[in-house]
Amino acid sequence: MRQVYVNGDYLPETEARISVFDRGFLFADGVYEVTLVLDGKLVDFAGHMRRLRRSLGELGMAFALTDEDLLDIHRELIRQNDIEEGLVYLQVTRGSADRDFLFPAEETPNTVVLFTQKKSLVDSPLAERGQHVVTVEDLRWRRCDIKTVQLLYPSMAKMEAKSRGADDAWLVKDGYVTEGSSNNAYIVTPEGTVVTRDLSTDILHGITREAVLQCAEDLQLRIEERPFTVEEAENAAEAFSTSASGLVSPVVRINGREVGPGRPGPIAARLRQIYLERSRASAV
Ligand code: PLP
Numbered sequence: 573m574r575q576v577y578v579n580g581d582y583l584p585e586t587e588a589r590i591s592v593f594d595r596g597f598l599f600a601d602g603v604y605e606v607t608l609v610l611d612g613k614l615v616d617f618a619g620h621m622r623r624l625r626r627s628l629g630e631l632g633m634a635f636a637l638t639d640e641d642l643l644d645i646h647r648e649l650i651r652q653n654d655i656e657e658g659l660v661y662l663q664v665t666r667g668s669a670d671r672d673f674l675f676p677a678e679e680t681p682n683t684v685v686l687f688t689q690k691k692s693l694v695d696s697p698l699a700e701r702g703q704h705v706v707t708v709e710d711l712r713w714r715r716c717d718i719k720t721v722q723l724l725y726p727s728m729a730k731m732e733a734k735s736r737g738a739d740d741a742w743l744v745k746d747g748y749v750t751e752g753s754s755n756n757a758y759i760v761t762p763e764g765t766v767v768t769r770d771l772s773t774d775i776l777h778g779i780t781r782e783a784v785l786q787c788a789e790d791l792q793l794r795i796e797e798r799p800f801t802v803e804e805a806e807n808a809a810e811a812f813s814t815s816a817s818g819l820v821s822p823v824v825r826i827n828g829r830e831v832g833p834g835r836p837g838p839i840a841a842r843l844r845q846i847y848l849e850r851s852r853a854s855a856v
Pocket of ligand 1: 606751752753754755756775776777778779780781814815816817
């Protein structure tokens with residue numbers, strides 16, 4: 573049985589408990605991170621910790637554990653669950669207190685939960701085939717840069733995509749794509765420029781995005797960080813998404829229209845390969 577971490581203890585998942593008054597449960601008052609595991613090691617752990625601190629800071633949430641503490645916990649869970657490839661999920665909430673919109677006292681202990689998911693992410697049938705995406709209006713709150721556990725709208729968008737026969741939703745605000753339901757979105761123009769939305773409060777600042785843009789720069793690809801329209805995406809030469817769980821995932825159909833020849837493109841394939849090589853080399 574899977575072992576999980578809850579507030580200092582490693583427990584079988586069926587024995588783990590959190591309070592019904594937990595603010596993560598009642599108010600989505602919590603933040604999370606998902607870190608990729610390759611060869612039993614953590615990919616871009618420092619980047620995930622940097623973003624975790626930023627999310628906590630933006631929400632004014634105190635948190636006592638250090639990055640070293642969290643690295644130890646991640647590694648212990650990987651060891652106990654024998655994870656070679658998969659994900660580690662980390663969630664920190666403002667803790668539990670009697671239900672009140674006002675935050676509880678600063679000294680209220682956080683709730684800290686971690687668990688692993690054993691998954692084959694490198695050999696992915698979806699990445700081989702290429703994703704079909706449909707566009708859905710971006711109705712999320714206006715602080716999409718904070719990685720909160722408030723994921724109902726992305727979940728609804730993904731359900732809508734599924735009901736329309738697609739694999740995922742790309743979210744659209746004022747005619748421009750913001751990002752995928754749980755990933756960053758990119759197109760490659762017919763001229764070969766990689767385009768992805770610029771960083772702002774409209775999107776999550778993907779850790780994979782940062783690494784993949786560095787790969788693109790090192791490959792001397794032209795990069796433009798700017799919003800792109802749905803029409804531009806439908807007429808692109810290639811499209812893809814990035815995330816810790818999807819790595820670099822080609823998109824071959826947008827709103828039922830084939831992107832380029834309707835097969836995963838060479839730039840996405842090259843970026844996926846280089847990103848994987850670098851991630852394996854730098855994992856801790
Ligand atoms: N955008 C959204 C909305 C996400 O939920 C995620 C990941 O969960 C990403 C982008 C990709 O971020 P990362 O590359 O850090 O996994």
